[in-house]
Amino acid sequence: MPEAVADARLLAAVDQARAALLEITPADTVGEPLGHIVEGEHVLSLLFDCNLPGYPGWRWTVSLSRVDEDSEPSVLEAELTPGDDALIAPEWVPWSDRLADYRTAQELAAAVAAAETLDLDDEDEDDLDEDEDESDEDDLDDEEDDEEDRGEDVLDGIDFGEGLAAPHLNPDESGEAEAEADDGAPEPPAEPGRH
Incomplete structure (x- = not known):
């Protein structure tokens, strides 16, 4: 035609x-x-x-x-x-179709959230296992430190009381240091005849 x-x-x-x-x-x-x-x-x-x-x-x-x-x-x-470049509204979609699409989207969002929760739980378990392993290693390190402490101490045999009583170390406290080094014996009275 x-x-x-x-x-x-x-x-x-x-x-x-x-x-x-x-x-x-x-x-x-x-x-x-x-x-x-x-x-x-x-x-x-x-x-x-x-x-x-x-x-x-x-x-x-x-x-x-x-x-x-x-x-x-x-x-x-x-x-x-x-016209060809006109801004127009989208095609009308029946309410039943829009509702079905909405429900499908909600179900999908719930499934994604559930999957993410499972992934987080798995990660938490892995973190707990790692924490336990690190705790066991820390316990072993503490035990080794304790064993080292039971060895010979470099400060063994030093009498700190003697060091404090030495007058050349503490000239201000030399009188007190001599009194302490006297094995606790009572001092004689300052004036004879007075008790």
């Missing part, structure tokens, strides 16, 4: 199409003509730029037709339609 050719009279009906748009929208929202779409024999849509805020990439579309070569153009409809 051969492609329909654009009707020249319909292509020239730009003012008629614009007038139809002004019945549904303010004049400042209708921009310059953008082209046309041939819908069929003696049927085409004229496209106008849309200046409405929030509708980038949209266009005003006015569909026109003629019955035959001798008739005048008539407006079929005027509407706002999305």
